Amino acid sequence: MNASAEADIKSRSYEYKPCPEQGGAQADHPVIVIGAGPVGLATSIDLAQSGVKVVVLDDDNTLSNGSRAICFSKRTLEIFDRLGCGQPMVDKGVIWKTGKVFFQDNPVYEFDLLPDTAYRRPAFVNLQQYYCEVYLLDRAKDLPNLEIRWKNRLVGLEEVKDSVVLTVETPDGEYKTRAKWIVACDGGRSTTRQLMGLESKGNIFKDRFLIADIKMPAEFPPERWFWFDPPFHPGQSVLLHKQPDDVWRIDFQLGWDADPVAEREPEKVIPRVKALLGQDAEFTLEWVSVYTFVCMRMDKFRHGRVIFAGDAAHGVSPFGARGANSGVQDAENIAWKLRYVLDGKAPDSLLDTYDDERVYAADENILNSTRSTDFITPKNQASMDFRNATLELARDFPFAQRHVNSGRLSVPAVLATSALNTADIDAFGGILAPGAVAADAPVEEGGRDGWLLDMLGDSFSLVIFADEKSDVRVPKSEELAEFAQTVGPLSVLVVAPKGGLKQDVPKGYRVVTDIDGHAAKRYDGKAGTTYLMRPDQHVCARFRKFDAKAVRAALLRATCNA
Amino acid sequence: MSATALKTQPNIDRPDDFYQMLVDAHRDLSPEQSRLVNSKLILLLANHVGDISVLSEALEAARKGVAPNAATTAH
Numbered sequence: 001m002n003a004s005a006e007a008d009i010k011s012r013s014y015e016y017k018p019c020p021e022q023g024g025a026q027a028d029h030p031v032i033v034i035g036a037g038p039v040g041l042a043t044s045i046d047l048a049q050s051g052v053k054v055v056v057l058d059d060d061n062t063l064s065n066g067s068r069a070i071c072f073s074k075r076t077l078e079i080f081d082r083l084g085c086g087q088p089m090v091d092k093g094v095i096w097k098t099g100k101v102f103f104q105d106n107p108v109y110e111f112d113l114l115p116d117t118a119y120r121r122p123a124f125v126n127l128q129q130y131y132c133e134v135y136l137l138d139r140a141k142d143l144p145n146l147e148i149r150w151k152n153r154l155v156g157l158e159e160v161k162d163s164v165v166l167t168v169e170t171p172d173g174e175y176k177t178r179a180k181w182i183v184a185c186d187g188g189r190s191t192t193r194q195l196m197g198l199e200s201k202g203n204i205f206k207d208r209f210l211i212a213d214i215k216m217p218a219e220f221p222p223e224r225w226f227w228f229d230p231p232f233h234p235g236q237s238v239l240l241h242k243q244p245d246d247v248w249r250i251d252f253q254l255g256w257d258a259d260p261v262a263e264r265e266p267e268k269v270i271p272r273v274k275a276l277l278g279q280d281a282e283f284t285l286e287w288v289s290v291y292t293f294v295c296m297r298m299d300k301f302r303h304g305r306v307i308f309a310g311d312a313a314h315g316v317s318p319f320g321a322r323g324a325n326s327g328v329q330d331a332e333n334i335a336w337k338l339r340y341v342l343d344g345k346a347p348d349s350l351l352d353t354y355d356d357e358r359v360y361a362a363d364e365n366i367l368n369s370t371r372s373t374d375f376i377t378p379k380n381q382a383s384m385d386f387r388n389a390t391l392e393l394a395r396d397f398p399f400a401q402r403h404v405n406s407g408r409l410s411v412p413a414v415l416a417t418s419a420l421n422t423a424d425i426d427a428f429g430g431i432l433a434p435g436a437v438a439a440d441a442p443v444e445e446g447g448r449d450g451w452l453l454d455m456l457g458d459s460f461s462l463v464i465f466a467d468e469k470s471d472v473r474v475p476k477s478e479e480l481a482e483f484a485q486t487v488g489p490l491s492v493l494v495v496a497p498k499g500g501l502k503q504d505v506p507k508g509y510r511v512v513t514d515i516d517g518h519a520a521k522r523y524d525g526k527a528g529t530t531y532l533m534r535p536d537q538h539v540c541a542r543f544r545k546f547d548a549k550a551v552r553a554a555l556l557r558a559t560c561n562a
Numbered sequence: 563m564s565a566t567a568l569k570t571q572p573n574i575d576r577p578d579d580f581y582q583m584l585v586d587a588h589r590d591l592s593p594e595q596s597r598l599v600n601s602k603l604i605l606l607l608a609n610h611v612g613d614i615s616v617l618s619e620a621l622e623a624a625r626k627g628v629a630p631n632a633a634t635t636a637h
Contacts, residue, residue, distance in 0.1 A: 381597075385597045385598060385600075385601040386604075386605065388598060388601070389598055389601030389602040389604075389605055390605060392598070393602055393605055393606070397606075397609075399609040400605060400609075
């Protein structure tokens with residue numbers, strides 16, 4: 001991309017337009033989302049593309065200022081694929097999966113986050129947050145039932161009977177509107193949270209970090225490099241990441257005593273960067289920020305008709321890429337549940353399972369993030385000693401490499417304790433226990449290459465493994481119709497072994513071929529193996545053979561209708 | 563009876579030899595270098611033991627009777 005196209009994207013602004021309520025129209029929206037960042041946009045697109053009308057309020061009309069979130073994980077990209085905007089993110093992003101850790105002068109070890117390459121999406125792409133937002137906004141434009149109201153600031157909120165009345169401030173003054181459900185995705189300093197007098201609580205870490213995003217042509221590989229106590233920044237840690245457009249993220253640990261204002265000044269930043277890159281390195285500063293962080297969360301993410309997602313609900317340190325990625329996973333968790341409740345297919349207690357599942361995931365993220373922080377910023381002499389001992393041992397001994405913690409990079413939580421899961425009654429191997437995110441796999445459909453996750457419907461799906469010799473039981477059309485009456489449509493995907501499907505299946509069932517056996521391996525799929533997937537592509541039940549009664553019970557359970 | 567996994571009866575053949583080896587390992591080291599050696603030793607032995615319940619018992623036994631100083635914990 002040339003420089004002017006880049007500048008054009010970064011400076012994009014979106015037009016404020018008066019809405020019908022400002023002319024006195026009465027409104028009762030199904031869902032209002034607060035905040036048009038990655039989490040708010042993902043929630044809105046998910047709802048709108050599955051038929052729910054959404055209004056998004058954003059107090060600003062520009063994109064994210066600075067790069068901010070940059071590492072988008074495989075699961076987040078798979079979610080963006082389902083939302084119809086994964087490809088531009090991957091096309092623009094810097095693909096990476098390997099990293100190196102250094103201690104003082106020496107490389108300590110290298111890691112590979114996704115050695116198995118038979119996946120559609122890589123372990124990570126690095127992409128400036130503003131690009132992520134642009135691609136989500138481009139996708140949002142295609143959806144006529146998604147309305148974004150820029151320069152609409154939430155200033156009041158009150159639950160009245162069966163809806164929430166919002167007071168919104170605009171350049172033309174205030175107006176009132178109403179919605180059945182509010183999803184608050186308005187970030188770490190959430191206005192919604194403050195208006196409701198709620199808190200997000202946790203541990204403050206007494207350390208400061210400098211982010212310097214610099215622009216320079218350089219030949220470093222697209223890897224995550226992390227230094228502990230390097231000669232060019234003694235006693236502290238440094239992280240280097242590649243971003244698109246020749247931009248490099250450098251994260252310098254500064255210590256608690258650093259002056260957050262002075263450290264932002266170019267005369268302080270430039271020498272730090274030159275210490276890393278060499279005195280004659282040529283670069284320009286793109287974005288500079290000094291930050292501290294808190295690992296925290298709200299006690300509950302659902303408060304009546306208001307549901308919190310992303311940084312508004314929970315915060316972590318940036319080491320591990322668990323902020324934006326967990327927020328997008330919140331989005332896909334809440335979107336289908338709101339849709340089922342609004343459509344009358346589930347009671348509103350389904351929304352409490354958002355709280356259970358995402359609090360569980362947030363705790364997992366906070367735990368990982370806290371442990372990384374304790375390794376990067378040891379709190380006392382003993383933990384500093386163990387940290388340095390670990391790094392020294394890691395050069396020679398594989399066991400110690402597993403203790404090195406420069407950030408445990410985001411993988412989706414396995415919602416193993418969710419009330420929506422049906423416990424296994426049959427024996428299974430592999431990692432796809434109920435609560436896990438479905439694994440992708442390369443498949444072929446009608447002679448064309450594709451990916452398994454793309455073949456799942458936007459409602460519940462059955463994935464059934466066929467056999468090369470005998471017929472396996474698949475649901476009859478009338479059984480499917482009966483399910484549909486209970487909890488909405490259910491799609492069926494039949495996975496045939498190499499050589500194709502040998503049995504007849506009802507019309508409308510998708511049939512794919514497991515070209516290299518990856519699906520069978522990842523799902524421990526044998527003849528007849530049946531997985532029930534939620535709309536957010538999580539496994540909620542699995543059986544060694546299809547049984548209508550068992551599947552019906554699992555569906556009722558997964559929608560709080562049991 | 564609660565199964566205790568940590569061996570607390572004598573288990574080293576030549577205890578005096580071992581004790582001397584332990585002390586010798588720190589000969590001529592500064593206190594800072596000694597701390598590093600001790601930390602590495604703990605990590606090496608912990609990995610050799612492997613069993614997290616044994617490690618947990620050992621940690622508990624090591625900390626027994628060592629009371630935190632109120633002044634250093636209140637922050």
